[in-house]
Amino acid sequence: MKAAAFDYLRPGDVAEALCALRDDPEAKVIAGGQSLVPMMNLRLARPGTLVDIGGLPGLDRIIEDTDSLIIGALVRHRTLERDPLVAARTPLLAEAATHIGHPGIRNRGTLGGTLAHADPAAELPLAMVTLDATIHVESIARGKRAVPAAEFFASYFTTALGEDELVTWVRVPALGPRQGWGFHEFARRHGDFALAGAAVLMETTPDGRVAGARAALMAVGDKPLLVAEEGTFAAGAPLAGHADTAGHARTARDAGTPLARDADTAGHADTAGHADTARDAGTPLARDADTAGTPIAGGVGTDAALAGDGAGVPGPRLWAKAADAWTAGLPAAEDPALTRRLAGAALRRALADAYTRAPGHPGTRARGMKADG
Template identity: 60%
Template sequence: MKPAEFTYHRPDSVAEALSLLADNADAKILAGGQSLLTLMNLRLARPSAVIDVGRLTELTRIFDDTDDLILGALVTHRTVETDPLIAARAPLLADAARYIGHVGIRNRGTIGGSVAHADPAAEMPLATVVLGATCHVESAVTGRRQVAAEDMFESFYTNSLHPHEMITWISIPTIQSGQGWGFVEYARQHGDYGLAGAGVLLGLAPDGRITSVRAAVLNAADRPLRFVGDDVIGEKPSRELWEGLASRWAGQTEPSSEDPDYSRRLCATAVTEALTAAERRLAREKEQTNGN
């Protein structure tokens, strides 16, 4: 199918893009186009105007702040996957990007576009939620504001942006020494939508006891879900502990699949394996530290 008739705009600056958004209440922003164009071709989205932000190269930059990485909304998934600074400072984000579609899609799709699209089965929303990212949002009408990633996602393909707002930057807290991470996704084949997936951050004290643990899961509800394991702080990690924690968290999910019980079991397995991977990374870090 072909999209319904629309007016096409291609601004040269963020200010111009925001002005166009303010003047067109039902306009849609075109970044990589990997999600929007499909919806438009199926007539599931019928914006009167499309604002192509492809010329806004200022939003393709990456900044290394003290405790955060600042990514422009137009940083592509392929850049997230391959950039050495992201790999060093936010490796969970880089690893999650590898699961997005295929290379052609990752070359075009953007982190800001994925977050704004708010697909509960997508990797970038999950990664931003578990990492505690902050979205910087701008509007010609109301100015600037910050939205925690967890508050950005409201329901299926529904974000908390106002019609005149656009994500411009995303702050990603970097993974610190003593934090382990894991990302696991299950799909029928690489490039397909994830049937289940989990990202985790785990903190361990020098004596090996848990100081913090949190996770986010995809395709388990109408938005990425975040869980915090305050009740296991102070305990020693074990496979039994991870399986129990994962089972409890998976029991709180609301998958929309034809077989919710299967989806919950797959979710629990993903969380267990992600926690195990995080624990192993911390063990290797400790070995390397002691070896030096």
């Protein structure tokens, strides 16, 4: 199919783009077009006007600040993947970008477009929530707003962005001096939509203990789910949960809209059969999924838990405990058991990588746990 008729505008600056969005409530912004154009061709989107911001000056820059990067909305996925400044200051973001589609898609897709599209199975929204990024938006009516990433994503393909607002910049905190990071996702093939994924930021103490962790999951609910916040591993602290995620899922399902129904099961129709096939073949995905989420006695956050495998260094037992707690009661799709197994496996591997990458510590890889199988 071909797109329905539309008007086309290519503004010369941000102010002109904002005026176009104010004047036409049915206008849609296009930059890379990797999501909007297919939707238009299928007549799932029928904008009255396409506002092409691909040529706006300045929004394709990456600016280094004291403790963060300020990234323009028009920065391409390929730039996030390969830019040395991104790799040095926010390596989790660079790693997440490598999992987006294929090189042709990464060469066209933009940061702002991915965030505004808000696919719950997308890598960059997960990275932004985990990194506690701030998304800056502008409009004629409301001026400039700064929205925390954890509040920006509302539900399936829905954000806090008004119809007349435009994503302009994203401020991403830089990796801290005692922080490590991990990112892992499961997909049928590299470049396919994720079945489940996890990202972790972990802070360690000089003696090798875990001081805190921030973790989030993708493709397991209606938006990126923050399942652990800073201080989660602090002595005596309860696990940061996701108490409202089940409610979000119920709300979406109960709404009965085609989008809610489709999104709730999107990408999972064949996961049970896929898992059976993988298990029969003995693939790492099946083995990891089957072992994820195994309950282990004791509470995460206690001194005993932080002792890991008994050598005074956190290890696989701690990662398994955390993954089990953080994936309990996930708002799962068609196959709750498989979703939880995959999410748990992704979390365990991301936690192991985060600890391994924390400065000055041997990490789980040195103790025989392969973090990137």
